[in-house]
Amino acid sequence: MRLNTASQAISFLRELETKSGLFYESLAQKHSGEESLFLGFVKENKKNILNIERTYFGVITDALEGCFAFDIDPSLYEIGGDISEGDYAAGVAAALEMETKILRFYVDAAEQSRCLMADVPRVMDRIAKARGERLKKLQAMSDTVKSGR
Numbered sequence: 001m002r003l004n005t006a007s008q009a010i011s012f013l014r015e016l017e018t019k020s021g022l023f024y025e026s027l028a029q030k031h032s033g034e035e036s037l038f039l040g041f042v043k044e045n046k047k048n049i050l051n052i053e054r055t056y057f058g059v060i061t062d063a064l065e066g067c068f069a070f071d072i073d074p075s076l077y078e079i080g081g082d083i084s085e086g087d088y089a090a091g092v093a094a095a096l097e098m099e100t101k102i103l104r105f106y107v108d109a110a111e112q113s114r115c116l117m118a119d120v121p122r123v124m125d126r127i128a129k130a131r132g133e134r135l136k137k138l139q140a141m142s143d144t145v146k147s148g149r
Contacts, residue, residue, distance in 0.1 A: 004072075013105070013106075013109070017049045055123045058119070059119045069113040069116045103135060110122075
């Protein structure tokens with residue numbers, strides 16, 4: 001099923017943020033050396049959900065919700081079940097893959113909804129930028145693991 005309404009896209013974003021938060025909680029428990037970083041990601045995920053929902057509910061109307069602001073195939077952005085299996089390198093690699101998909105969803109959803117809504121895509125853009133910074137941190141961690149440092 002494709003996502004077409006703002007409500008569907010927001011619900012899917014909530015699912016992505018929640019699943020990735022659970023993943024980072026698992027990594028924090030497994031790799032205590034990076035616990036504060038991973039738990040910081042969990043906190044950001046919860047904040048992202050609140051920001052998107054607050055913005056959405058603050059501007060949405062029945063007329064707008066009746067329109068179709070999106071044409072998104074959620075299967076392109078889904079993140080897997082138990083992706084925390086394996087060692088530290090595998091966890092970081094899984095995090096990179098997951099973050100890439102979530103970032104792409106934020107960018108694509110913001111772009112598709114830009115002509116019908118102003119506030120929601122603006123928040124999505126801001127979260128995408130922050131997720132890009134998270135991706136850089138994870139890439140640096142991956143590079144460190146690969147170089148054996």
